[in-house]
Amino acid sequence: MTGSHRWPALLVLCAGSLIIILDGSIVAVALPAVQADLGFQGAGLAWVVNAFLVAFGGLLLLAGRLGDLLGRRQVFLAGVALFTLASLLCAVATGPATLVAARFAQGVGGALATAVSLGMIVRLFPEPAERARAIAVFSFTGAAGASIGLLVGGVLTDLAGWRSIFLINLPIGALILAATVRLIAPDPGVGLRAGLxxxxxxxxxxxxxxxxxxxxxxxxxxxxxxxxxxxxxxxxxxxxxxxxxxxxxxTPLLPPRVLRAPGLVAANVVQFLMVAAYFGFQFLLALHLQLVLGLDPAATGFAFLPAPLVIALVSLGLAGRLMARYGARTVLVSGLALAVVGFLLLARLPVDASYARDVLPAMLVFGVAGGLTLPAVTTLAMAGAAPDDAGLASGLANTTQQVGGALGLAALATLAAVRTDASRAAGADQVAALAAGYRSAFAVAAALVTAALLVALVTAGKKRPAPGHHGGPGRGQRRSAVASTSARRSTAAGYACDGGLA
Incomplete structure (x- = not known):
């Protein structure tokens, strides 16, 4: 596609990314209301988030391959349609099982739409300079979605109940479907005979x-x-x-040769550990602010706002220059050290904590940490991949991120619930027991990030190929690969990618 339709088409793809990211952060704020209405028990509440993450992370590689075989526009349309229909099912859910099943369907739709979006942008903008600008716009959607989602989720939950956070997807999804058909030309795939x-x-x-x-x-x-x-x-x-x-x-989803790229496995291990902790930050702190400190959903959304704002400032304005001067690994290690500090601050939150004195400093620390670690780990995950494998490496990074988030959130939510039950059995009141459970989970999250920090330090001395060496990506190719991956990851997990924290 050429001419003036390309930029409106980009906005359509950004809108598709936005509703998926928005959905993730909106749900985090509404969890206490969902629990009270549908009767989720303890750690089972994590499945409202995990059902989406498991489907999303598990199907990203397959969804990307389907785009190659069936055509990217067709797969994008199917993904948005499924996501929109599943949103309706979420809104009318009458019990935990129904909501979890609908969230799983949302994850399937989100994976289909997300996995092909970047390929569509590359096709729309073949000229490198325009493509870079288009990817920058697409990437910024993630930060905007993560920030807006917490605020919109809190306000909607207060004004119209938690079901409205899913109903809002219906008109937006319908508009995206209509605009996609009008503005983006179909692209023929190579056919299923090519292998699936x-x-x-x-x-x-x-x-x-x-x-x-x-x-x-x-x-x-x-x-x-x-x-x-x-x-x-x-x-x-x-x-x-x-x-x-x-x-x-x-035709494997993940060819073994991709794992032999220098530094790729280590970077994905670091990402797995740190995202496992970062997802817990959002989920558990949202519950702590409401159930322990007594904030309403709207106030909780505003309370989270400093973290994504600082992340946007650091990742867009500072991280690139720091990586150019000191190297991505140094920036990653610095950010991980800050994240450990942030979790340790949360691990000492008293029952009568003050937001300004006890919570806000941790928010600001996490903002800087997220702004440094996420671009740095993306760079390291892609740096050793050959140009032909850049898409596969990006898909692996997306999958590692979603899997780490799902497993980390499940583990931390379970630990918090077990510690809360133990405190209640020992005679503590409900609020004090909840606070003790969340503190324990934040301490374990600090240990996860510490493990990620150790992996980054241990692998720091390993030699990496010089730019352009033996067919590896040169400087320009590497920048393109990193930018592309950042765009995909921004849409892949919303609050985890653009902050991973908010």
């Missing part, structure tokens, strides 16, 4: 779902119970089956 690793996708998604189920169920059944250990063993078997399948599949 459906078995690999089933093994990966099932393995991730069972792993999250094992962690969430540990709160009720115990970490060493037969149910928990059996589910964990099944998850390991399914994921091992996925690994074996990738070695033998004619």
């Amino acid at each position: 690793d459906l078995l690999g996708a089933v093994l990966a998604t099932a393995g991730l779902m069972v792993a999250v189920l094992a962690i969430v169920g540990a709160g009720a059944h115990g970490w060493t119970s037969a149910r928990t250990l059996g589910a964990a063993a099944l998850a390991v078997a399914l994921l091992a089956g996925f690994a074996v399948r990738q070695r033998s599949a004619p």
Whole structure:
């Protein structure tokens, strides 16, 4: 497509990204209201978030491949339509199981729409300078969505109830579908005969779902119970089956050669650990602000606002210059050290905490930490990938992020629930018990980020190929790959990507 339609088409793709990101951050603020209305028990509330994350993260690689085979516009339309329909099902849910199933369907739709958006932008803007500007606009959608979502979610929940946060997607989704048909030309795919690793996708998604189920169920059944250990063993078997399948599949979702790129595995391990902690920040602190400090949903949304604002300032205005001067790994290590400080601040929150004195400093620290760590880990995850594998490396980074978020959130929510129950049994009142549970979870999150910091330090001395060496990406290619990945990750997980914290 050429001419004046390209930029309106870009806005349509940005809007598709926005409703997915918006949905993630909106839900975080509305969780206490959802719990009170539908009767979620303890750590089970995490499934309102995790059902979306598991479907989203497990299907990103498959969704990208479907875009190549069936055509990106067609897959984008199917994703937005499914996401919109699932939003309606969320709004009319009458119990926990119905809402979790609808959230899973939202995750499937979100994966379909997100996985192909960047490829559509590349096709719309073939000229490098225009493409860079288009990707910058697309990336900024993430930060805007994360910030707006918390505010809109709080206000809507206060004024019209939690169901309105899903109903708002209906008119927006319909407009996106109509505008996509009008402004974006269909692109023929290569056809299903080119190969689709459906078995690999089933093994990966099932393995991730069972792993999250094992962690969430540990709160009720115990970490060493037969149910928990059996589910964990099944998850390991399914994921091992996925690994074996990738070695033998004619068209694997994740070719083994991608994992041999210098630094890629280490960068994804760091990302997995830090995002596992970052997701817990949003989920648990939103509950703490409402259930312990007594803030209403709208006030909670405003309370989170400093973090994404600082993230936007640091990531857009400072992180790039720091990485150019000191290197991405130095910036990553500095940001991780700050994140540890932020979690330790939260791990000492008293029951009668003051927002300005106790919570705001941690918010500001997390803002700087997120603004430094997320661009830096993206750069490191892509730096060793060959140009032909940049898309696969980006898909792996997206998947690692969503899986880390789902498993981390499940584990931290379960730990908080177990600690809360223990405090109640020891005679503490409900508010004090909740505060103790959240403090314990924040302490464990600090340990996760510390582990990520250690991995980054241990791998710091490993030699990396020089730009352009042996067919590796040169400086221009690397910048393009990093920009592309940043755009995809901004849409992939909203609050996790553009802050991962808010």
